[in-house]
Amino acid sequence: MSAITITGHDELPPADAAIVDAGLGGFNDAAAPLHEVRPMSCFARTPDGAVIGGAVGRTWGPAAEIQQLWVAGAHRHRGVGTALVRAFEARAVERGCRSCHLETLSFQAPRFYAALGYRVAFELRVLPYGVVRYTMLRELGPDAAGR
Numbered sequence: 001m002s003a004i005t006i007t008g009h010d011e012l013p014p015a016d017a018a019i020v021d022a023g024l025g026g027f028n029d030a031a032a033p034l035h036e037v038r039p040m041s042c043f044a045r046t047p048d049g050a051v052i053g054g055a056v057g058r059t060w061g062p063a064a065e066i067q068q069l070w071v072a073g074a075h076r077h078r079g080v081g082t083a084l085v086r087a088f089e090a091r092a093v094e095r096g097c098r099s100c101h102l103e104t105l106s107f108q109a110p111r112f113y114a115a116l117g118y119r120v121a122f123e124l125r126v127l128p129y130g131v132v133r134y135t136m137l138r139e140l141g142p143d144a145a146g147r
Contacts, residue, residue, distance in 0.1 A: 036060055038095070042087040044071070044080050053080050055088040057102075064092035064140070066102040069109070081109075085116055093140050100140055106132040113138075 028034055037060045044053035053071035057064060066088055071080045089100055102118070104110050105127075110120070118136040125132050 034060075040064070040088065040091055040095070042084050042091065044075070044084055053084055055084040057088065059092055059095050059097055062096060062098040064089070064095070064097040064100040066100060069102075081112065082116065085113075089138070089140055098140055099137060101135065101137045104134050104136060106130070106134070110134050110136065 037058050039058050041056045043051050052075045055066055056068040057066040113136050118138040120134050121137045122135040123132055
């Protein structure tokens, strides 16, 4: 270890980050069949085709993950978010998923997801300003779109 130096950076050096990313990717690919991870998304559109919301995520075997959910401000509290989550879940069930998980912060939408049947599986309470990160989970079934 004596010939090794450790450097710290306030900005992420792109070339160095690419080396770490490739190294971790290679390690992960050797340990698990991550090539089976498949992206998935659902979008809400106005009649003229403009995107007003979306659910973006992925599936891997029996697990689905919502990574991003967004609805334009003018269309919130009108059922668009619920419809997007349910459409995402239904597509996940079509792919053979039995659960869906996500992360949300306390100032985002934990109550929204709880109302849709998601339960808190983990809470991270070390973030500043009292912000809590929730990992939430919902079991899915053949009728996930109707729940």
